[in-house]
Amino acid sequence: MKFRFVFFALLAIGAFGGTAALLYAWESPIATIDPRSHVTPDRALARRGASLALLGDCATCHTAAGGLPYAGGLAMPTPFGTIYSTNITPDPETGIGRWSEQAFIRALRSGVDREGRHLYPAFPYDHFTRVTDGDAKALYAFFMSIDPVKSSAPSNELPFPLNVRLTLAGWKLLFLHPSRFVADPSKDEKWNRGKYLVDGLGHCGACHSPRNLLGAEITSSGFSGGEAEGWRAYALGGISLAPVAWDEAALADYLAHGFHPQHGTAQGPMANVVDNLSQVDPSDVGAMAYYLASLGKGKGRNDVEKVAAGPGRLPQAAGTQAATPAIPPEAGGAIYITVCASCHEGDRPVPFGGLRLDLSTALADATPANLVNLVLRGIPATAGASVRPIMPGFGEVLDDRQISDLANYLRTRLAGRQRWDGLDKAVAEARGGQ
Ligand code: HEC
Ligand code: HEC
Ligand code: HEC
Known part of the structure; x- marks a missing residue:
């Protein structure tokens, strides 16, 4: 689970010794400002900030279901309790209307609020620490230009001692490396722009990297895949398992539109990411694709027809059309043909x-x-x-056994791979989490 590290932050403190952590833990408050001082922010700067806010998914986390944008209150469940995102509109009482630019930038890059309290790393400041001064200022100008909303997020529901923010100092000492992005002079500008966005505001690794026992990202093996809200954020780059290797054009298409005809659609938490990216300057998405493509394509095959002819393809009865294939002998195969094939075989257009x-x-x-x-x-x-795209859910019509049979069939026959370990448990858990 993504937020498990909140608990382990305590262990980190133990490991490093309370005194050192306490010394590090202390951050001073930054004085409030008169909220009227930012009534006419620099509009051009604010517009740039709006695009950066999309790249950083700020609204995705800072908007509750059915709530006003950026007013906070989205519940982020953890195994130990719930953390709520905060109101980052310029409301002077319940938002950040009295925060100076300096206080905002400290929060973004160091995870410390105006009053000097440590923020939980559910806020991905371990990535945002790379953001340049110019971009951080543009973000501040944008947030000061939006409509203030009066709304207080519920208090976090974390048990003692996790609710003591001082415990986060140990985690930060170990895993937060405050540093701005440094361009690699041996690479071109587009590559550096892409890396800056992917590692910084885009915080792609927050989902696409695995985490260690203390909940910090493991980046040594690239984007080797991680977990997000019960979804798997696949491995990217040279270790991608995509059946068709990703190239720059496919990545740019998928990130900008949430769909690519040889890779499918972005679902779960990735759907929000691509919704945001669809609204930013295409050259920024292009730079991210360029950088990601430089990490390698993965071992997938580029020739789709060869994939189609591979060993896993659906057995066809002689003389029949693709749309009316024979029913395979496996239990899962019959389910696939009767329930799924009408949409997933043949040329049925979007949305179905x-x-x-x-x-x-x-x-x-x-x-x-x-x-x-x-x-x-x-x-x-x-x-x-x-x-x-629209696809019906089958949770009501297929029981756990049928879903496991179906998944085994797809995995072994269509993907041509070994059965998954722990499939039955995964089905039960996913249903329980509904
Ligand atoms: C993955 C979710 C997530 C994303 C993305 C995110 N935030 Fe947050 N943010 C949070 C959470 C959760 C908190 C509250 C943490 C806490 O209570 O310790 C927070 C806190 C903050 C705070 C401190 C506010 C306060 O009152 O203490 C600021 C400022 C902030 N975020 C700005 C941003 C900006 C700007 C962006 C986009 C560039 C952004 N956040 C993106 C989850 C997120
Ligand atoms: C009414 C049409 C329809 C039916 C029936 C249907 N699907 Fe889908 N499915 C879609 C559409 C549309 C998408 C989104 C486009 C895409 O990514 O393939 C999709 C996406 C998917 C994806 C994600 C593919 C990807 O990586 O993007 C999987 C996996 C999937 N369906 C499995 C199934 C299975 C298994 C069944 C049968 C139990 C099924 N579908 C039945 C229409 C359907
Ligand atoms: C909040 C979590 C989250 C963040 C942040 C995130 N992703 Fe994802 N990503 C996912 C999940 C989950 C999937 C699988 C979704 C699916 O297949 O429908 C995914 C799928 C993908 C895929 C498709 C891989 C494949 O083989 O099908 C690509 C490419 C991708 N993400 C790139 C990115 C990039 C680039 C960023 C940063 C700009 C990013 N992601 C940020 C969760 C995330």
């Missing part, structure tokens, strides 16, 4: 036409998490969006 499943990373990945989530819940229609 799905990807050929042998192209999906969900079948190739080390865990069945995303496949199971998709089968249980489907892909809900999005209000307002015109041509977004």
